[in-house]
Amino acid sequence: MRRLLTVTLLLLVALTLPTEATRRAKNHKGGKHEKTRPASECSAAETQYGKCVPEHGDCGDGLREATCRDQTNKIHCKIPCNWKKDISDCKYKFGPWGSCDADTNTKSRSGTLKRALFNAECQPTVKVSKPCSPKVKKTRGQKKSN
Structure with missing residues (x-):
């Protein structure tokens, strides 16, 4: 009886050790931060x-x-x-896009500095622009015309 109890106890310990090791490996929070x-x-x-x-x-x-x-x-x-190449290490909070300038066919918006990554030298405000969309946006109540 004592031998059976000892063998059972050893089997129980042997089965729980590998599962504890895999649980620790899964909970390890390494990864991206270790690489960078x-x-x-x-x-x-x-x-x-x-x-x-x-x-x-x-x-x-x-x-x-x-x-x-x-x-x-x-x-x-x-x-x-x-993302824009010249301001890639700087994060800005941008306002809404302005109206389309018919002369240049672009619209622009400005942004204020939110934070600088990696001790980057950032401008306090920036202005970005992009081409105007050729599509005219419809309001919710309008239907397609055939």
Whole structure:
């Protein structure tokens, strides 16, 4: 009887150890931050970051230099494909689009600085423009005409 109890207890311990190890591995919150953080003891305030340079084209995954004291590391970064290249490290709060300028066929809006990423030097306000849409927007009550 004692032998059966010992074997049962050993089997129970042997079955719970692998499940505990996989639970710890699943709850590990590493991933993205480990890949992008420089491998030095420097704080973010001490580190100077360069511009994000995409690997292919104008946007997507890329690399940026992070320099602290006399160490320079390359860290991963990403430039969104729908974002402006010259203000990519600066985040702005934009107002609504203005009306279409018939002379230039563009509409514009301005934005005020919300925050600067990676100690970037940002302009306090920016103005962006885009071509006017050729489609005329309809109000909700209008129906299609055939």
